[in-house]
Amino acid sequence: xxxxxxxxxxxxxxxxxxxxxxxxxxxxxxxxxxxxxxxxxxxxxxxxxxxxxxxxxxxxxxxxxxxxxxxxxxxxxxxxxxxxxxxxxxxxxxxxxxxxxxxxxxxxxxxxxxxxxxxxxxxxxxxxxx
Numbered sequence: 001x002x003x004x005x006x007x008x009x010x011x012x013x014x015x016x017x018x019x020x021x022x023x024x025x026x027x028x029x030x031x032x033x034x035x036x037x038x039x040x041x042x043x044x045x046x047x048x049x050x051x052x053x054x055x056x057x058x059x060x061x062x063x064x065x066x067x068x069x070x071x072x073x074x075x076x077x078x079x080x081x082x083x084x085x086x087x088x089x090x091x092x093x094x095x096x097x098x099x100x101x102x103x104x105x106x107x108x109x110x111x112x113x114x115x116x117x118x119x120x121x122x123x124x125x126x127x128x129x130x
Contacts, residue, residue: 003036005074008050008061010082015061020054023075025068034068034075042069047122049085050077060085064122083126093127 006023008016023034026048045066052059064081100123104116 004034004038006052006077007074008063008077008079008082010079015079015082015084016052016059018054020052022053023077024049024051024053025077026050026063027068034070038070038075040071042067044068045077045079047125050082062088062126088126090127093123096123097127 004020004022006016006018006020007014021035025032025034025043026046028044028046031048032043045063045068047064048062050061050063052061062081062083062085063077063079066077066079066082068075068077097120100116100120104113104120107113107116
């Protein structure tokens with residue numbers, strides 16, 4: 001029986017809510033697995049995959065970044081962006097890579113270039129996951 005309540009929320013919607021066995025997170029300091037009765041913590045997330053293990057088998061969800069909080073009620077992830085792997089589309093990512101490369105090529109200052117490069121790297125990571 002699953003013993004960890006998990007919710008993953010993005011600005012657009014509630015992506016996942018339910019009881020699970022464990023959740024693997026891409027923490028800023030490295031991968032971590034949250035199990036029932038985990039000690040309370042708050043951490044930031046880097047872009048990567050959240051892997052949810054439960055009665056319906058593993059589910060993978062890409063997160064762009066965000067925060068995770070473990071407390072006595074369970075685990076809550078507030079993601080900057082969250083996309084279930086089943087919803088990733090290779091053709092859409094090819095177009096996004098092209099757009100991101102154009103933005104990077106047209107960047108006029110260091111900060112704009114840094115943000116554009118970060119976005120390009122993010123889109124390429126998503127594209128490689130498809």
